[in-house]
Amino acid sequence: MPQQSIKAFVFDVYGTLFDVHSVGDNCEKMYPGKGTEISKTWREKQIQYSNLHQLMGNYQTFLTVTKEALRYAVKQHGEQLDQNSEKELINSYLHLVTYPEVKEVLSQIQNKKIAVFSNGSHDMLDPLIKESEISSLIHQLISVDEIKQFKPTVASYDYALQQLGVQREEVLFMSSNGWDISGAKNYGFQTAWINRKNLPVEELNLEPNSIYQNLQGILEWKD
Incomplete structure (x- = not known):
């Protein structure tokens, strides 16, 4: 819940x-x-x-x-x-395309800190975000390249938490990648798996807190 x-x-x-x-x-x-x-x-x-x-x-x-x-x-x-x-x-x-619901969902949670945390290095991540329709809706960009530890290492999520300046239980981490959700859950983040491909949960005893078909579902966490 x-x-x-x-x-x-x-x-x-x-x-x-x-x-x-x-x-x-x-x-x-x-x-x-x-x-x-x-x-x-x-x-x-x-x-x-x-x-x-x-x-x-x-x-x-x-x-x-x-x-x-x-x-x-x-x-x-x-x-x-x-x-x-x-x-x-x-x-x-x-120049990747955002999913159809992304802009509207991000616009509805602007009262919270909005960050991206990616394996993408800044030479890929920055131009992608900057030229996208959601550039003004992202408050913080965090790349594993800053610590040179790819997700799903514990060190990568720990670095992200340091940059966010909140407690780990105050983070809702969202990914469409099951392995990334497992890594974030293992670290102690609350997790929402965006299961766009209707895949089974990874068999790692690290169940996501919530599972949604797309990002619309996360709006129940916004209040």
Whole structure:
């Protein structure tokens, strides 16, 4: 059940506020008939490579990780990637589309602290937010690049809490990524899983406080 002590609404970015698969149109334009699958593999490898770099103690910015993941995805699907194509596809990550309900929901919770907390490095995150329709509705941008610890490490969420200046139980953390919700719940944040794909809860004994199909559901936490 929603708690009435929330002071900070903290959002993951990719897949939560912005549709990462909106890059699929550009992928399809360059690789007809394979755009959707390349986009899917790109996202999967992006997450996997973030985890691998973290585990290997070899931190790279999310921009580097995104390039690595794209190169792999294109190769996996039997295509070639030249410098111009890579530049254009990476640039599309700076112009992702927000989900339909995002702007309206954010506009209704402006009485709380609104932050984004992302694995995205500032060279990707800042232009994305700045050029989006929700730029004026975000009060604080927090990137793991500032501490070089990818989510879902405990250190990453602890850093975010320090930047927010509230108590951990006063944070409602929202993500569409089950692994991110598990990490935030493990740290002690209250969590709302934005389960856009109707997936099962991760089997980690870290149940989210709430589950919603989209961000509209979080409005019951706003008072």
